[in-house]
Amino acid sequence: xxxxxxxxxxxxxxxxxxxxxxxxxxxxxxxxxxxxxxxxxxxxxxxxxxxxxxxxxxxxxxxxxxxxxxxxxxxxxxxxxxxxxxxxxxxxxxxxxxxxxxxxxxxxxxxxxxxxxxxxxxxxxxxxxxxxxxxxxxxxxxxxxxxxxxxxxxxxxxxxxxxxxxxxxxxxxxxxxxxxxxxxxxxxxxxxxxxxxxxxxxxxxxxxxxxxxxxxxxxxxxxxxxxxxxxxxxxxxxxxxxxxxxxxxxxxxxxxxxxxxxxxxxxxxxxxxxxxxxxxxxxxxxxxxxxxxxxxxxxxxxxxxxxxxxxxxxxxxxxxxxxxxxxxxxxxxxxxxxxxxxxxxxxxxxxxxxxxxx
Amino acid sequence: xxxxxxxxxxxxxxxxxxxxxxxxxxxxxxxxxxxxxxxxxxxxxxxxxxxxxxxxxxxxxxxxxxxxxxxxxxxxxxxxxxxxxxxxxxxxxxxxxxxxxxxxxxxxxxxxxxxx
Numbered sequence: 001x002x003x004x005x006x007x008x009x010x011x012x013x014x015x016x017x018x019x020x021x022x023x024x025x026x027x028x029x030x031x032x033x034x035x036x037x038x039x040x041x042x043x044x045x046x047x048x049x050x051x052x053x054x055x056x057x058x059x060x061x062x063x064x065x066x067x068x069x070x071x072x073x074x075x076x077x078x079x080x081x082x083x084x085x086x087x088x089x090x091x092x093x094x095x096x097x098x099x100x101x102x103x104x105x106x107x108x109x110x111x112x113x114x115x116x117x118x119x120x121x122x123x124x125x126x127x128x129x130x131x132x133x134x135x136x137x138x139x140x141x142x143x144x145x146x147x148x149x150x151x152x153x154x155x156x157x158x159x160x161x162x163x164x165x166x167x168x169x170x171x172x173x174x175x176x177x178x179x180x181x182x183x184x185x186x187x188x189x190x191x192x193x194x195x196x197x198x199x200x201x202x203x204x205x206x207x208x209x210x211x212x213x214x215x216x217x218x219x220x221x222x223x224x225x226x227x228x229x230x231x232x233x234x235x236x237x238x239x240x241x242x243x244x245x246x247x248x249x250x251x252x253x254x255x256x257x258x259x260x261x262x263x264x265x266x267x268x269x270x271x272x273x274x275x276x277x278x279x280x281x282x283x284x285x286x287x288x289x290x291x292x293x294x295x296x297x298x299x300x301x302x303x304x305x306x307x308x309x310x311x312x313x314x315x316x317x318x319x320x321x322x323x324x325x326x327x328x329x330x331x332x333x334x335x336x337x338x339x340x341x342x343x344x345x346x347x348x349x350x351x352x353x354x355x356x357x358x
Numbered sequence: 359x360x361x362x363x364x365x366x367x368x369x370x371x372x373x374x375x376x377x378x379x380x381x382x383x384x385x386x387x388x389x390x391x392x393x394x395x396x397x398x399x400x401x402x403x404x405x406x407x408x409x410x411x412x413x414x415x416x417x418x419x420x421x422x423x424x425x426x427x428x429x430x431x432x433x434x435x436x437x438x439x440x441x442x443x444x445x446x447x448x449x450x451x452x453x454x455x456x457x458x459x460x461x462x463x464x465x466x467x468x469x470x471x472x473x474x
Contacts, residue, residue: 032363033370040374083381086388091395092407103375110371114363125363132434154397155408169423176430180437187441189434246398251382255375330419334471338426339462342455345433349448352441 004119004300032124036113043265044258045075050308051261051315058319079254087250090153097151102248102255104144109262111137115191116269119279119300123192130191131183134270135176138225141263142168148256149244160243163233163326168225170333175221177341178214181348182274185211185357191273198277200285207357210348215275217341222267223314224329226260230321231329268310272303276310279303418470422462429458 011031015024049064049072056063064071089098115130117123127133142165149161183189185207186197197203203211224231227243235243245256272278279299283291324332351357359366397404433451440447465471 028359029362029366032359033366033373036367036370037374083378084385085382086386087379087382088388088394090397092397102379103372106375107368107371110367110374111364114367124367125359125361150409152397153408154404155399157397158408166419170419173423173426173430180430180433183434183437184440187438189438241398250386251378255378331471334419334422335466339459342459346448346452346455349437349440349451353444353448 003298004122008122036110036124039113040110040258040262044261045079047261047265047311048075048078048257050311054312054315055319058316082250082254085250087252088247090247093153093247094151097147098247099252101144101148101151102252102259104147105141105259106255108137108141108144109259109266112266116266117191117195117273117278118303119298122300126190126192129189131179131189131194131274135172135179138263138266139168139172141259145244148248152244152247154247156241156246157244160233160235160240160246163240164227164235164244166326167227167231167233167329170330171221171224171231171337174217174333174337174341175225177338177345178218178221179270179274181210181214181345184345184349185352187352191278195273195278195280198280200283202275202277202280202282204275207348207351210344210351211275213344214341214348215271217337217344218271218275219310219313220337221333222271223317224333226263226267226314228264228314229318230323232323233326233329264311264314265307268307268314269303271310272306276306277302278306418465422465422470425458425461429454 012024012028015027018024019027052074053063053071064074067073067077089095112134114125115123115127115133117126145164145168146161149157149159149164152158182194182203185203186194188194188197198206200206204215205211227233227235233243235245240246245253248256279302281291281294281297281299281302283294397408399405436447436451440451
């Protein structure tokens with residue numbers, strides 16, 4: 001069967017039988033780099049298209065439908081347009097930081113890819129502290145955003161960056177606590193172990209109400225962390241023009257835009273991995289026949305399906321809830337989500353210790 | 359792949375971003391214009407610099423965040439081991455969280471979580 005695992009193995013064996021090991025290793029490194037760049041570009045293009053189509057469906061209109069069938073080449077055309085635009089640097093801006101900020105955001109988005117398991121045994125690096133690594137790296141992206149806002153020499157940018165900083169920093173806590181509850185149930189920080197522990201059922205089903213609560217908190221927190229509506233105070237277009245990337249144009253703006261969508265993909269991938277079993281097919285207890293049928297669906301399809309489902313959920317939020325005010329947002333986190341997630345973590349650890357899960 | 363993959367991803371991100379910016383710089387011939395470099399401010403000429411003091415309403419949130427973030431890092435090793443250690447570990451973390459939560463309530467009472 002042709003799965004991603006087999007393809008990587010075939011490439012590995014072919015390279016090692018034709019070249020000496022050093023060249024083979026170098027070629028593999030280059031292939032990983034090229035593959036991750038391709039994944040970035042494809043994800044950016046398809047997620048922006050998906051966002052616009054979902055928005056169109058929600059508002060009973062057509063959405064992009066001119067370039068290519070169903071408008072699928074619309075985002076490619078937009079990228080080409082952005083490539084032809086002049087990248088302005090405003091007068092009096094801190095040129096070095098202004099140029100550095102998109103790089104930081106992109107590097108952070110790329111580095112988070114390392115421990116994510118895209119399919120069975122298909123992972124760039126199985127770090128034994130995977131979950132800690134994910135939360136450590138993902139909290140670095142706020143530095144890029146603050147840098148962009150500060151260096152732009154524009155008041156809108158500065159306000160947007162400050163809001164974004166407060167927001168990302170606050171919601172990191174409850175996101176971290178809800179992730180911890182799955183770590184408590186699994187007893188491991190490695191992404192691989194977490195997925196393997198869900199062989200007989202996903203955590204969201206196995207661990208009853210506590211897992212459900214932590215999933216809800218997780219999805220709220222990551223929506224805020226990626227600056228998505230209803231928590232998009234950082235770039236609230238009706239009050240701050242575009243927030244921290246007001247002064248960015250051309251390719252630098254495209255990089256910010258791309259990183260935003262990549263971040264959505266990544267947080268949804270983390271959510272799918274922790275709560276919905278990553279690439280693990282849906283198995284129901286002792287229904288042998290059902291489980292066998294589910295096993296026939298390739299693991300990469302399972303992973304992508306779950307991730308895109310969660311992305312759809314986050315896009316749905318945008319057209320369902322009105323935007324909050326910044327003080328309401330901070331109240332929600334500090335007065336409700338943080339105490340609830342702390343209490344929920346204790347409840348989850350009680351469930352884990354007593355073995356009250358399936 | 360080992361830790362080297364992080365270097366590869368790092369280089370890939372830099373190549374991707376720098377490549378995009380470089381291509382657009384080659385393709386685009388920009389024109390000079392004194393109005394063009396102005397930072398955006400509703401269309402009227404910008405007044406004053408944004409780099410001055412302004413009231414950050416969430417200054418105290420940052421301090422409380424620091425405490426809770428350290429707590430979160432402290433809880434990672436605990437979370438991995440709690441299933442094996444059993445109830446004593448749970449009781450210890452309850453005591454720890456209780457002390458922290460009292461501090462949180464104190465901050466709340468003092469009005470640190472109010473919008474200023």
